[in-house]
Amino acid sequence: MDASQRPQLEKKKADINYILKEAPREQHFITGAQAMAEAVKRANVDMAIAYPITPQSEVMHLVGDIYAQGHIKEYYRAEEELGTMSAIAGAARAGVRLFTATSGPGLLRGLEAIVSWSGHRVPAVLGILTRVVNAPLSIQPDNIEMAYMMHCGAVMLHAENQQDTFDYTLAAFAITEKVDVYIPVAVATEGFFVTHAKGYVDMTADDICLNDFDPVAAPVPAMDNETPPARIQRDAPVQKSNFMSYLIHSVWQQEIWDSNQRAMKYIYEYLGGPIEVQNPEADVFVLGSGCAAAQCREAHRYAQEDGLSVGFIKVKAIRPFPTEEIRDALKNAKSVIVPEHNIIGWLCKEVKAAIPNGGIVVEGPRVYGGMTLPVELIMKEIHTALGLEYDLKL
Amino acid sequence: MTKIVTEGPAGYMPQSAPAMGVELAPEGSALLYGNVVTPEEAMRDAARALLTRDNPTIFPGPQVLWDWKDDVAEKAAAILDLASEIPNCKIIPMPDYRPKYPKIDVKAEINPNHPNLTILDNRIKACVFVGVHCHYANLSLRMIRAGTDCYTTALCAYMGHEEAMASIRDLHASDIQKFKEIVIEERNKLGIEWETTLPPENPSLEKEDYSTLSPADYGEYRSLIMTKKGEHVTEVE
Numbered sequence: 001m002d003a004s005q006r007p008q009l010e011k012k013k014a015d016i017n018y019i020l021k022e023a024p025r026e027q028h029f030i031t032g033a034q035a036m037a038e039a040v041k042r043a044n045v046d047m048a049i050a051y052p053i054t055p056q057s058e059v060m061h062l063v064g065d066i067y068a069q070g071h072i073k074e075y076y077r078a079e080e081e082l083g084t085m086s087a088i089a090g091a092a093r094a095g096v097r098l099f100t101a102t103s104g105p106g107l108l109r110g111l112e113a114i115v116s117w118s119g120h121r122v123p124a125v126l127g128i129l130t131r132v133v134n135a136p137l138s139i140q141p142d143n144i145e146m147a148y149m150m151h152c153g154a155v156m157l158h159a160e161n162q163q164d165t166f167d168y169t170l171a172a173f174a175i176t177e178k179v180d181v182y183i184p185v186a187v188a189t190e191g192f193f194v195t196h197a198k199g200y201v202d203m204t205a206d207d208i209c210l211n212d213f214d215p216v217a218a219p220v221p222a223m224d225n226e227t228p229p230a231r232i233q234r235d236a237p238v239q240k241s242n243f244m245s246y247l248i249h250s251v252w253q254q255e256i257w258d259s260n261q262r263a264m265k266y267i268y269e270y271l272g273g274p275i276e277v278q279n280p281e282a283d284v285f286v287l288g289s290g291c292a293a294a295q296c297r298e299a300h301r302y303a304q305e306d307g308l309s310v311g312f313i314k315v316k317a318i319r320p321f322p323t324e325e326i327r328d329a330l331k332n333a334k335s336v337i338v339p340e341h342n343i344i345g346w347l348c349k350e351v352k353a354a355i356p357n358g359g360i361v362v363e364g365p366r367v368y369g370g371m372t373l374p375v376e377l378i379m380k381e382i383h384t385a386l387g388l389e390y391d392l393k394l
Numbered sequence: 395m396t397k398i399v400t401e402g403p404a405g406y407m408p409q410s411a412p413a414m415g416v417e418l419a420p421e422g423s424a425l426l427y428g429n430v431v432t433p434e435e436a437m438r439d440a441a442r443a444l445l446t447r448d449n450p451t452i453f454p455g456p457q458v459l460w461d462w463k464d465d466v467a468e469k470a471a472a473i474l475d476l477a478s479e480i481p482n483c484k485i486i487p488m489p490d491y492r493p494k495y496p497k498i499d500v501k502a503e504i505n506p507n508h509p510n511l512t513i514l515d516n517r518i519k520a521c522v523f524v525g526v527h528c529h530y531a532n533l534s535l536r537m538i539r540a541g542t543d544c545y546t547t548a549l550c551a552y553m554g555h556e557e558a559m560a561s562i563r564d565l566h567a568s569d570i571q572k573f574k575e576i577v578i579e580e581r582n583k584l585g586i587e588w589e590t591t592l593p594p595e596n597p598s599l600e601k602e603d604y605s606t607l608s609p610a611d612y613g614e615y616r617s618l619i620m621t622k623k624g625e626h627v628t629e630v631e
Contacts, residue, residue, distance in 0.1 A: 121529055179528060179552040180418055216463070217552065219528035221456065244508040245493075250407060251536045255529065258412035258556075265417075 009070040011209045013044065016174035019210065020167065020270055025202035032194035035162040035201050036101065036127050036187070037062035039169035040072070043125075044209040046096035047074040051084045051106065057129035057195040059101040071206075081106045085113030092122040095215025095222030097173065101127030103191055107145045108133055111152070118153030118183040118256045121220045123176040125169065126154070128188035129195045130290075130341070132369055140370020141191040143290060144342040146318065149186060153256040155263045156318040157271070158289040159189040160297075162199035168316075171270035173210060180262045182219050188318075190291035190341060193372075264320045274317035275325045279304070282311030284385045285329075285336040286378055289315040289347055292339045299378035310382055315347065323354040330355050335385035337362040339378050398428030399559060401546075402539040410536060411556035418553045418563070425554055425561035433562055437573050440522070440560035441580040443545040444480050447519035452477050452593075453504050455488045455526030457551065465567060472570035473524060474592065479577045481588045485596060486512060491530050502596060509534040510541040518542075523558070524549040524565070531555055549573070 014023065019042065030038070036059050040048070048067065052060035067075035073096075078084035081102055088098050102110060107128060117124065130143040149156060155175060159165040165187065172185035189195065215222040267274050278300060288296035293314040303310035313329055313336075315322065330336055330351075338348040338361060345363055352358035362385060365377040374394055383390035399411045416428040424436035444450040457463075458470050477483045486504050493507035504512040506526075513521065521544055523531050528550065535546050535557035547562075548555040549570065554563035562569060581588060 182529075219532075219552075220530070221527055244511075247537055247540070248493075248507050248533060251410070251533045251540075254410040254413070254536065255532050258410050258532070261412055262418070 006073060007070055008073060009207075011044070011207050013211045014208050016170070016210060016270065019204055019208060020170060020174075023204040023208055025204055027200055027202050029198050030162060030201055031058070031196055031198050032159075032162045032165045032189055033058040033062060033129070033196065035166040035199075035203075036129075036169050036189075036195075037066060038201070038203055038206070039166045040099050041066045041206050042204060042209050043099070043170060043173045044097065044212060045072045045099045045173075046213060047091050048072055048099045049076055049078055049084050049087045049091065050100050050102070051078050051081050053106060057101070057103060057191055059127050059129060059195070063099065063101070071209075081110035082113055085110035085117075088124050089113060089117060089120055089122050092117075092120070092124060093223040095213070095218070097177070097210075097213035098122075098124040099127070100124065101129060103129040104131040104133045104139075104145055108148060111148060114149070114154070114184070115152035118259070119252060121182045121218070122184055123182050123218075124184045125172045125176055126184055126186040127169065128186050129191045130188055131191040134369075138370055139191075141193050141291070142342055142368045142370060143188065143190060143340075144344060144346075144368065146188055147342065147344060147346040149188075150319060150346065153183055153260055154319065155181070155183060155185040155260060157185065157187050157267075157316060158293075158318050159187060159194065160290060160293045160314060160316075161189075161194060162197075162201045164316075165189050165194060166201050166203060168271065170210075171266075174270060175263050175266045177213065177217075178263070178266055179217050179219055181259050181266065183256060183259045183263075185263070188290065192370075193291045261320050264317070264322075267317050267320075271316055273325065274315065274320070274322035275329065276314040276316065277311065277329050278313075279309075279311040280329060281309075281332070283309045283334045284382055285311040285313055285333050286382065287313040287315065287326075287336050287338050287347075287351060288340070289318060290341065292341055292347075292373060295373045295375055295378060296339060298375045299382060302375060302379055303382055308382065308386060318347075318350075321350055321354065326351060326354045327356070330360070333360060335360050335362060337364075337378060337381045337385065339364065339373055339381075340366045341368065341373060342366065343368045395427065395429050395431075399425075399539070399557065400427060401543050401559065403541050403543060404539050406540075408536070408540050416556040418556060419561065421564065424563065425556065425558070427559055428556065433569070434572075434576065436560040436562060437576045438580060440520075440545075440547040441573070441577040442584070443520040443547070443559070444483070444522070444577065445581050445584055445586060447545060449484065449516055449518045450480050450482070450520045450522075451484045451486055451516065451518045452522045452524065453486055453488050453526065454524055455531070456490065457527065458525030459487055459489060468567040469525070469565075469570060472567040472574070476522075476570055476574040476577065477593045478590045479574050479581070479588070481581075481586060483593050484516070485593045486516070487596065488526050488530075488534075491527075504534075506530040506534045506537075508537075510537050513538055513542045513544045518544055520545040520547075522547045522549060523555075524570075525551075528552055528555070532557055
């Protein structure tokens, strides 16, 4: 049975603004993996493709379930991740709404195809459920693979918890399909800490879904072989050795990053902006993204209880990076502590590059290889920044 | 008005307009030299450029060359009307987006892989992009700004283009007709005498005889050929 014959559930179709901002919601207690799959259920996805190897996360298994329930028109398991990501690129040329998810080594295996998505104007949503990629092999949470994703042109959102995972995934479908963006949007969250743990998620009813994907509203033609003007070569082969080929390649690369930057206005529209700031007048800030933001939030709460001048910044968008917003938020800061779930400190480097006084950045605390990030480690840095003693007990 | 995006040549490796801080105009507005203005203001400036600069040319793309959607024929007719009111206007199409090797016929078409060649060879100093998919329009407009002194106008069915000197968004046939009326008004203001005249026939590429054409005729590009509906290609290497 092909996709066109498969019975689909009857749903009310709606605009993303209605679904994200107006539709009634009901609270559920679910895992992050379930939250992402529930968002996919409401996104009116045409096709999902995955290589859901254990022990990635449950996301693509759950997406397989909702396919069987009639929420998705087509789903197949590819042979491996490079095949998955290449198939996503191929399906995009036919003009359909697409979703896949992966993590860690799987993401890196598919990376060759993923880095070409932006240039090929592939409007897909990619879930990244982070985990260790370094040897010795591990399946534990660590978001170092996001560093490899940061330079491929894709929009990248980093979810703090199960609620974010649901909301960001839905918003990602709207952002990726904007004609002035039309590059992939990755929604990352920490494996295990979010994907396997339950949290409260306010969700819309599952009989309301996004409006149908419009393959015509695109900056490139869909490869519909029966309908002009699409019956043309879509992606020009430009690998000739002459100046004109170099020039088009360079302006093409510019276009990818321009498209990435154009996504910022939609991040404001759907996520309320790329950062969240609390206590903006503080001397010392804790700044984090993803799961680390949750720990920063908790450290901020402790600090407030102790009457310390501490602010909190959550970075929701990694690409486009909120350079201006962070610069503005930290303009009077004396110190900014950047806890992370990876060894290289990719967020710390981004923050240092964004502000004129990078010397105020405290590099860490960092945990990796599956270790948790105790709030006490952040409290220790806060006290040190404020010139106070702290008796660290773990 | 501070002109952010201006006629080139901007140089060897220019910044993109968005990198220079230009943002797409909101609904109901247009862009002029990178600034948000009313659509009429942008149209008037573009009209004056098309009326006063050498070799004004319209570059229609696939979205108005193929009658594939309800509003296309109406738009295409409006474009011909517009061209008829611009003295000595030419129409050079962008039929597809493949690079043309070994050499493009710059009198017959324009191509996003080397749009500046068509501009330079024909000494085009003012042009209009219409019906070109946004990705390819952005690339072409940037390359033209990099390497030529041509004034570019983008008539876009979606959100417009930062790279063009004048950019109109959410374009319908009625907007093209409005642009035509503005062209006539500005032409009269400038005292230019002109009888409504269709542009000359485009010199076309050599006719291909599809009845005898084989994939081998396409040389190294034969792999790019898609078969027609119901067609079964047997002659392959």
